[in-house]
Amino acid sequence: MQHLPQSVTLNDICITQQLSARSPRSPNWQAEASAMQSLARLLAAGEPTTLQSLVEIAAQLCQAPSAGICLLETTDDRTEVFRWAVVTGNLGLDADRTVPRNFSPDGVCLDRAAPQLFSHPDRHFTYLQEFNAPIVECLVLPLMAGSQALGTIWIVSHDENRHFDSEDLRAIATLADFATVALQQQGQQLPVQNVRSQLEAIDRQRIAEERERSQEALRESQARLQSIANLVPDLLWDSEPDGSTNWYNFLFLEVNPAFVKQTGMEYPVGRKATELLGTPNPWAQVYGRVAETGEPIRFEEGEAALGRVFDLYVFRFGGEGSRRVAVLFTDITDRKQREEQQAFLLQFSDTLRTEPNADAVANRAIQMLIEQLQLDRSYITSYYLADNRADLNYQIGNDSVPPLPDRFFLSDFPEALEATFEGTLAIEDDWERQGLSEAEKRNSRNLGMRAMVAATLRKGENKPLWSMVAISSRPRRWTSAEIALVEEVAERTWAAVESAKAEQRLRESEAKYRSLFESIDEGYxxxxxxxxxxxxxxxxxxxxxxxxxxxxxxxxxxxxxxxxxxxxxxxxxxxxxxxxxxxxxxxxxxxxxxxxxxxx
Known part of the structure; x- marks a missing residue:
């Protein structure tokens, strides 16, 4: 069914900006820490009740009369819908309903890829008037596994006196992470055909859970924690603060299989942070504060020794007096680099516009790229395939990579030339690459280049025109964000250089016109x-x-x-x-x- 917008527009009901404008309520750290531990146990045991428990916790922590999770599905006629898969509270009777992907609060949330707050959404999405309780406010957050949209998590107020604020957003954002993990654990979505039978199974399981509750303390062990770690794709590990109350160190007890790959660290179990990350370790202070107060903390922090940035959620594992903390974290280095690089690109373009000519534009672009990526040398080269040569028009660098010749023969670097036909060339260690001929190895060593990224502009197929090259004298693992930055800088530099050349030609033409205009004997x-x-x-x-x-x-x-x-x-x-x-x-x-x- 196609729903058409009514006279009340989407902008009339979307009040997301009010989240930050309202005075936030005080957080209940003790209740939140207890809830996180309960969810961790459910995840460890692979309980089918996890999602139902999660939405009930969402309703309790946010004092919301209703809460739920909607899953994105595709019907037999290839129409995308959201199914109300798990619901609690006043809207519980509406479980298993579907709403259209292209006309719903959930769809708006996914389209904008950000939390959304709606006021009386039934004024615009009029089919919501058919639901079992009026919706005064609805706070909706996306559930994403990487770039894949799984659905949404939401809380609803039915009372004109209950309005959501930034504290509700913070609490639900944390639960959204757990919901995403639980959905991935269950195969990324609940079975479409038997959602109602799944809910009935949840009720039966809840009864069995009560009988087992007294034995949970015995089952809570290191094996369970390891099980949790194996299930969570964004990594969960348990660390035990060690030392006095200044919290200067901590000990790694367990890690999951992805830990070493994601962090780049040595296998850390049984070792202290100061052995692996150096002294002092700022995270020990954070972990110690969480262990002392029981108040969970979510923050973004860079680790200089690892050269990475993480989004961390830290909570105490165990009751009062426990000195163990659990950390759920995500490597967000690429995202932070993209954010920083976007700011750099805005400054980059503004700066190039102030340069007086093409040469100044090119040299300024190279210098800014070197400073941004901490390069040893960068250059711009133009290709002349018919003459078997490439000319280095501009280059800047330090002594670790000697100045390159102004011209070289393309036939001396056949593999690199072939790569320019196909796309951006990224090399992490040119001296150790497989398949290079002795001549190519010799040429590479003579140039002093170990790692490089060459972004090339082309005119048609197999016609490279111009490359911007970033060089390191040491082996370097280029991130996807760094490669994308070199590509973007190359395109912007080419456009700025060509624009400067065109302006120069225009100035020269105007100068000729002015000379003729002023020197002729005829009146003009x-x-x-x-x-x-x-x-x-x-x-x-x-x-x-x-x-x-x-x-x-x-x-x-x-x-x-x-x-x-x-x-x-x-x-x-x-x-x-x-x-x-x-x-x-x-x-x-x-x-x-x-x-x-x-x-x-």
Whole structure:
């Protein structure tokens, strides 16, 4: 069914900006820490009740009468819908309903890839009026596994006096991470055909869970924690603070299989942070504070020893007095680099526009790229395939990579040339690459380059024109964000250089025109014809006159109209000028001009 927007627009009901404008309520750290531990246990055991428990926790932490999770599905006719898969509270009877992907609060949330707050959304999405309880406010967050949209998690207020704020957003954002993990654990979405039977199974499981609750403390062990770690794709590990109350160190107890790959660290189990990350370790202070207070913390922090940035959620594992903390974290280095690089690119383009000529543009671009990526050398080269050569038009660098020759033969680097035909060339260690001939290895060592990224602009297939190259004298693992930055800088530099060249050619052309304009013996007037609404010429505005015209007329008419200069000019002058302006056809004429008393 196609739903059409009503007179109330989406902007009328979307009030997301109010989240930050409202005074936030005080957080309940103890309740949140207890909830996180409960969810961790459920994840460890692979309980089918995890999602139902999660939405109930969402309702409790946010004092919301209703909460739920909607899953994105595709129907038999290939229409995308959201199914209300798990619901609690006043809207519980609406479980298993579907709403359209392209016309729903959930769809808006996914389209904008950000949390959304709606006020009385049934004014726009009118089908919501059919639900079992009125919706006063609805806070919706996306559930994403990388770039894949799984669905949404939401909380709803049915009371005009209950409004959501930034504290509700913070709490739900944390639960959204757990929901994503649980969905991936269950195969990324609940079975479409038997959602209702799944809910019935949840009820049966809840009864069995009560019988087992007394034994949970015994099952909570290191094996369970390892199980949790194996299930969470964004990594979960348990660390035990070690030392005095200044929290200067911590000990790694367990890691999951992806830990070493994601962090780049050595296998850390049984070792202290100071052994692996150096002294002092700032994270020990954070972990210690969480262990002491029981208040979970979510923050973004870079680790200099690892050269990475992480999004971390830290909470105490165990009751009061426990000195163990669990950390759920994501490597966000690429995202942070993209954010920083976007800011850099804005400054980059603004700076290039201030440079006076093409050479200055190219050199400034290279210098900014070197500073941004901490390169040892960068250069710009132009290709001349027919002549088997490449010319290095511009280069800047330090002594660790000696200056490159101004020209080299393409046949000396056949593999690199072939790569320019296909796409961006990224090399992490040129001296250790497999398949290079001895001549290529010798040429590479002579140039002093170990790692490089070469972004190439092409004119058609197999026609490279121009490359911008980033060079390191040491082996380097280029990130996807760094490679994308070199590509973007190459394109912007090419455009800026070509624009500067075009402006230079225009200035030279104008200079030639000005020289001719001022030196010829004949009078030259640049004029604009003024027409009425019927395209009849009614006046002539003189824009510019050369020295000869001023001498012949006895004065400079620039900036004046013909009728203003002398109203006695004959009408045929206006007709002649008007004909040329309208048709574009030149006219050579001799006519008597009354104000001059002569034929001109």
């Amino acid at each position: 007037l640049l004029s604009e014809v003024i027409f009425d609404e019927n395209d009849e010429p009614i006046d002539i505005l003189y824009l510019e006159a050369n020295p000869a015209a001023i001498r012949l007329a006895g004065r400079d008419f620039s900036g004046q109209r013909m009728r203003e200069i002398d109203p006695d000019y004959e009408e045929y002058w206006y007709e002649i000028y008007g004909q040329v302006a309208l048709t574009g056809e030149s006219v050579r004429a001799e006519r008597y001009a009354q104000p001059h008393g002569a034929v001109v």
